[in-house]
Amino acid sequence: MKNILLLFLFLFTFSNLSFAQKDYYFPGETFTDDIPSPYSYLGYHVGEWHTRYDRMVGYLEKLAESSDMAELKTVGYTNQLRPLVVLVISNANNISNLENIRNNHLKLVDPKVDMPDVSTMPAIINLAYSVHGNEPSGGEAAILSAYWLLASQSDKAKGIRDNAVVMIDPAINPDGRDRHTNWANMHRGFPPVADPLDREHNEIWPSGRVNHYWFDLNRDWLPLAQVETQSKIAWYHSWYPNVVGDFHEMGTNSTYFFEPTKPFGSENPVVPRKNYDEINNKFAGYFSKALDEIGSLYWTKETFDNSYPGYGSTYPDIQGGLGLVFEQGSSRGHIQSSQRGDITFQFTIRNQLKISMATMEAGVKERIYMHQYLREFFKTGMDEAAKNSVKSYVFGDEYDESKNRLFLKLLLDHKIKVYDNDRDISVKGKQFKKGKSWVVPTSQPQYRMVRTMFEKVTEFADSVFYDASSWTMALAYNVPFESQSGFSAGKELSSLETQELAFPEIGNYVAYMVDWSDYFAPKFLHAIQNAGVHVESNALPFTSLTDQGEKEFPAGSLIIPTAFQKMNQADLRNIIQAAAKESGQHVFASTTGFSKAGIDLGSNNISAIQVPKVLMLVGQGTSQYEAGEIWHLMDTKVGMPISKVDLSAFGRLNLFDYKTLIMTSGNYSSLSSGQLTHLKDWLSRGGTIIALRSASQWLQSQGVIQEEYLSINEETTSASKLYASRRDESGAQAIGGSIYNAYLDNTHPLGYGYRMTEIPVYRNTSIFFKPSKSPYQTPVRYTENPLLGGYISPSNLEKVKQSASVLVSPVGRGKVINFIDNPNFRGTWFGTNKLFFNAIFYGDKI
Template sequence: MKKILSAFVLLLTLTINAQLKSPVEFLPAYGKQVTYYYQLESYFAYLTQNSQGIQHRPYGQTTEGRGLNTYIISTPENLKDIENIRQNHLYQAGLSDVKPSATSDKAIVWLSFNVHGNEPAAAESAMNVGFELVNPNNAATKEWLQNTIVIIDPCLNPDGYSRYGNWLRTVSGKETHPGISDREHMEPWPGGRQNHYGYDLNRDWAWQIQQETQQRMLVYNEWMPMVHVDVHEMGYNEPYFFPPPAEPMHDYITQSQKDFHTAIGEMTAKNFDAQGWSYYTREVFDLFYPSYGDTYPTFNGAVGMTYEQGGIGAGRAVQMDNGGILTLQDRITHHTSAVLTAVETAAWQKDKLVKNFRTYFKDSREHPKGKYETYIVKNSGKTEELAKLLTRNKIQYAYANESKKLSGYSYQADKDKDFTLETNDLIISVNQPKAVLTQVLFEPVQRLSDSLSYDITAWALPHAFGVESYAVKRDIQVATKKEITYKGKFEYERVYAYYVPWNGRASVKVLSLLHKNKIRVRSATKPSLYRGIKVSPGDLVILKGDNPNISQFEQTMSVMLEGKRDYEVIESGFAVTGADLGAESYPLLEAPKVLLLSGSSVSATDFGQAWFYMDEIIDYPVSIIDADKFSRIDFTEFNTIILADGYYEFSDTEKMQLDTFINNGGKVIAMGGALNIFEDRTSYSLTRYASDAGKAIEKELDDKESLDARYFTSESLLRRELSMSVSGAIVENVLDGSHPLSYGLGNSYFSMKTSSSRYQLLKGAQNVAYVPSKFKSFGFIGSSLKRKLPNTVTFAVEQKGRGSVIYMVDNPLFRGFWESGNLLFSNALFLVK
């Protein structure tokens, strides 16, 4: 009876699998229209319910509440043993101490689709790839999966994908319109590329600022794939791109990883040649910046790869420059072929992949690739956020539990120095599984093989976090502990005031909370000393006498300060040295009432970074109004306006409204292109050149370069254009430490410069941060631009009437991970009058 029942179950299973529907059978409009996200989830649910070759592993939700999902695909036999296979994979590579039961080795392949929402053919092809992998009638994929585990993440950015798809369906009629003038090829602001907060999730792999990335990387680190394919689209006139990638390629990429790129290229080219499809390799898409969906996996031992199909702006169908019509189905077909070829190549090279992956981690521990073996970060308020970043990346660290004299490279001084390792300093050794990723993120200088880079070329975390740091060439031996230990609070008999040091994100969140609860706060403008408590400029003081309406002051403050363990109680306002707490050196802070402008004249990404900063980093209320509604704003409701980078087209009347707002006591924080609103306007100090002589000197330099260019070849002209560019480099700035905009930042500020925009030091304004005549820099800056950067301002404050304008030439909120920039922006928002 049991044999009959088993045979019946087997027959039923085979019958179900044999009838498995393809996406075009399950979704009537598949290949003709972008799929709703719920339909995409429904199709994968259908595959999971009707095939023994796929398992669903949800891993979280987006900001807008959509599901984030992975699907594990292999043979039914492999899936029954899947946890053992995973554990064995990690254990054999030295990434886990859990020893599993004996099992055979498998190639682990992770396929990521649609990190950019308006590249829909990626998610659409994920359904087709998933179907072909579980299709019982596909003999080839059944063979591949004997040796391969495939993990599919069909849509990394469901919010952006839905925003784009819902819009496209709204503007679509029965007929397609290949002509580029039709509205289905003119996506409105902010577009679907980014996630809810306007972040480019493909630049967030290492920093993990966004919740989609944070949740995904928890699962990624549980698997640590050997191959990672990142599926994209680009401009619709472009042929298909697949590996090998372009230069610059980071020095830490191994030969075995490059060899697999070549194997992939050869296999994919063979398939594309047979179909007559256009493609290219080794151009544009490099492997340098560590936070992409190809580079980040690469620095975690995988073969990371970008696949790009022409299609952005194509809608359902578009006429290309060559006269051909590119359809959504064409894009799906190309992606499906390329991605399945990657799986095939991984299955074919399984033994090599397994061996090379294990060798990667063994070699990285035994033979460090970089110059340094230990990184020391001095304890400060910003160290806590750095430790969180390391934890998210599974980078091991510890805290010093003793003092020790050492010598090493100083990031801030850009030279070797003696220093003292002290208790609670952060220690990161490269003697760990994530050695390569650690060195990529901490090495002071990354060699750039080609200046024509796709993204930023410097990112060293000590500069991003603005913390005194050192790199040591050896693995140091010192007593350590797992957590920072705090000294006990000073004993007190009565509460006169609470003291909160202004030293990082936690301080800002406390101030945000206090303002939201209408608790009055003061900020120090000069150093003072109170019984054991040293107060520095920017530090917060909450006086009991300023808050008479709070009946249970001590109990309320204990709740408000829960997240700031280094606060203290002050018993008396009488200073040992410096100013008493009642002096003018402790002005009351005004709670910001913030307006952020949005809309088509504003960079969606830069707007999103400001919005995310307000919503998630400091949790402070912000009103958002489209810039084209500017004339309808009731300015009495606000005292602070944030203008993110953009191309604002204010009328003269609207500019006068902004002038009146500032003169009446309002504050404007203008970033990047928003500075054009004030440039060369009467009564404002913002000009490109401080004098006619300065303008003449730069013109003379430009004229000389133009004369020299007469002898350039066509090829060298491209390089000449690079001489005035910067894709992203770290530039040293001198700080005016006495100004509130610089509080908590130390003696210098390293800015992430991503544009050639520059202004000579301003007259009639406070040049709080500027590039000195002999500045330090890291990463590529064009030679011509580098000559023109000295004595240019990066952050300045101009008082106008009773208000002020804060000029930000560089974006301190860049991608959310520039922690010293987050604090500088917090100064602008809360401390600058």
């Protein structure tokens, strides 16, 4: 009886608290009973609990079933198979006429099409929430925004329904959101605990911020590494919204941020000034009014970033829309103490709701203006292209067909027009062959995206960056490219054409061979090794007479002798052919081991490739981003499983069960002295460690490796400086993310598969190691004039010039491969991925 009474008191207390929430969220509003409220579906009022994603989708489905003014669309699925949904809301006539509205709206994007009558066209507004899963107030505001727009009887709601098509993404990152939702709900106290140190406010590793593969999806709109963003971009280009709201959270002690962002320094160089000087300020008036009405504090024109084009709030700016970042001080749970008192989940949700409503109101009131701007954006892009001395870019890697296809897919996904190169040409000393290169004209609607992909920018209005200061995707893919003052090409590509793969006819062969130069050669190698095929590789190049004529095989090529196999010739052939088809590899075969040039197939410079068994330490203290990049890389580009073992379980590990240990950036001080001894013993007996960035620093601090840090004496001054300038002064010394040219030793096992001797690398660290004392163990070091794109201070640039990007530290019979620069950054750097693949497959050959 006592328990029943306590339960009754609990429910009574919360029902009374929640009953007032209608006035809290929607004071003075009248709602129709025909539309189910969130409470009627969820069984609790929004903000009492964190809402699971399936329940959010279920409620939106219920809204679509209950009203002819709503339609729920599934645009894709996450890695964990949660649906990615968009709830479309407008008046019934618009909903029944969506395809015609969409097609008419798309006319604005093409300057060659006559301008439609925008006076009667509805605004296209996209409200997108919870791209970071542990920023949950946005997703809850999505529920309330959808309910208000459909059920409110106010003139404002009706005006939006009549004059806009509103598209609500309740959560761009459902997998991460549910991770955080479950965490917050399972640690909720009764009453809730506001102490910031309480477990509810401090997630374990990995956090809900990231998706299944531990990626930050808000950095993925440009590289499109993840399925969620791939689906989002495909949907985006089917509509080109006028306004996109991107709802986030920030530190608990902050208030609310809306645009404009920091002038000039945080703005993208290809976006028209009108976006920043006029449109942002126009919309800011709506947002300030909305928060002033409820007495919520806010700030503008500071920090945050409008320059990197891979955010959900910046990509729309390069597509003729207005992308808007919103940041709400987070409760990171149900209630948390802050410098201004306790912040409740309901308070954060209300602010997001009010800004959502203001965004819709502004989008409608400024709809004609924004339609005209959309057309103006693409027209002025074409006008700028006509004045630009660069008329096209030609690109293509003669030896890496798969990487070409990956880059082509990226361009096509961003709706960039690409044409076949129909002739052999030489541009600035670089050769581009017909059939193996392509041309991108600058004169096209996506002119500004073309610049984003190919331009190298090194001059900036500011020296402090929130994130990356360079993002040239052609450099990230390490695809040879050059600009041209003219445009000449063959047919336009509408999609990727089917590959035609060479494969030997049935014959009496001594060996099959595959060139390691192709990006997906590691995928082929893993597949056949996993099927039990014995594979060898060459340390020196050779030229063989193959079934397709003479063919040069550089160091690191795959050689599959038909002898020494555990299966018969027919099975061997079937395994190789299936793997080649799956990985897109050209296979060659020879009836003789005698080479036309270079070493023969029985040379001592050819040795077996050991089947790698890889372990990666993960968990609290390690970088969830770097670990996720590696996990995703090996899963999706190689199809190879690696063991992810929590750092806390190191004591149960027998390292001798593994050949390779990956250590991402992080703090490994939790390892005991006995565990460190085990690590050193395994390493000295022939193990291989792949260490990224600060992991190398930790190994250095523990005496595992004996490298030297680089420091350059700088002049010191006792002159006083303004206290207010301290953040900009220190920020200017950070390397937030920029691109550099480096020398590559392609005769080194880590350089196998590369045909060039210089390579672009991405650096976002201030760790500087000197090149190895051994003249042979710095396979990647910077050139004398390394800066290709982005900002770096003069003092840091001097350090870069004299430092190593990749170096190998011998330890007994083992070695540590130190990646001072991350070769897998954000799933973007296809050009340096092969360095990492080589560390896994060829590390024991160093």
